[in-house]
Amino acid sequence: MSVTVGEIRRKTVAWFTERGVPTPEIDADWLLSAALKIPRLQVLLQFERPLSSEELARIRALVARRGKREPLAWILGERGFHNVELYVDADVLDPRPDTETLVEAALELLPLDAPEPVYLADVGCGTGAVGLAIAAARPQVRLYATDLSEAALENTRRNVARLDLGARVAVLRGDLLSPIPADRPIDWVVSNPPYIPSGAIEALMPEVSTWEPRVALDGGPDGLQIVRRLADRAASRARRGFLVEIGHDQGEQTAKILRQAGFEGVRVLRDLAGRQRVVTGLSRSPSAE
Helix, strand or coil: CCEHHHHHHHHHHHHEEEEECCCCHHHHHHHHHHHCCCHHHHHHCCCCCCCCCCEEEEEEEEHHHHCCCCHHHHHHHHHEEEEEEECCCCCCCCCCCHHHHHHHHHHHHHHCCCCEEEEEEEEEECCCCCHHHHHHCCCEEEEEEEECCCHHHHHHHHHHHHHHCCHHEEEEEEECCCCCCCCCCCEEEEEEECCEEEEEHHHHHHHHHHHHHHHHEEEECCCCHHHHHHHHHHHHEEEEEEEEEEEEEEEEEEHHHHEEEEEEEEEEEECCCEEEEEEEEEEECCCCC
C-alpha cells in the first residue's frame, strides 16, 4: 500500500521533534513542498495523495539533511528576507528575521522620495541580504557590498542578478571599507558583522555552531572585535551615519564604542521580541557634497 502525503508528513514531524528541530511542522511542510514541487499550502490539501517511490526518495533525502540540523535555507537553496527572496548556500549565514530590524532602521533614515543618490556600504555582506533589501526598497540607493570571502561574494552576485539590481550595486572583495576607493562617497555604513563571543559559539543551536561559517560568527573574546574596527573606519568615511547589528546584551558596550569613534545621537534599537538588536549613530559633520 502506498504511503500518502499525510502519513509521511506525520512521520517527518515526529522525527524532527525527536531530534530537536525548532519548527518541525513548518520545516516538514517546506521540505515536502520542495520535494513534490507543489506550493506549501498544497501539502496540507493533498494529505490523501499516494507517493511514488521516486517522490519518497526525494523527500527522505531532504528530511535526512534537516534531521542532521543542516539549516533549512541551505537545503531549499533560498530564503525570504524582508522584501526579497534570496539565494542561500553553505558559504554564508542563513539570513535571520531578527536582522530585518537593521533593514527597517536604515529605511527609516532613507526617505523614499529623496531626489539624490544615497551611497550605502553593506560591510560583511554574505548573501547581500541587508544591503539588497534596502536597495530594493529605495531606488535612490547605490550600494557597495563588501566581504572578505570570495565564496560569500559569489552568493551576493547571484542575488544581485536575481533581483535585477546590477546597475546600482558594486560587489567588492576586501576588509571592511578598504575595497571602496577613497574618492567614492559613502553616506551610510550598515553591517551585520560577526558578534558572537568566541567562547559562546559551541553552545549555540547546531544549525549555527555546527554548520554555519565560523568566520561569519566569531567576533573575538567579547564579540565586539570587528565592531570596534568598523566603527573607527565608518567614522572616518560615512557622511551620514553607521548602523550595526549586535547581540542581545551588547547594546551599552556598542553604544560606547560608537560614541568614542565620534558618532552622535547614538541609539540602541530593539527587535520585535524586545531584545537589543541594532545600534545607530550619526556622523558629526555630514558632508554637503
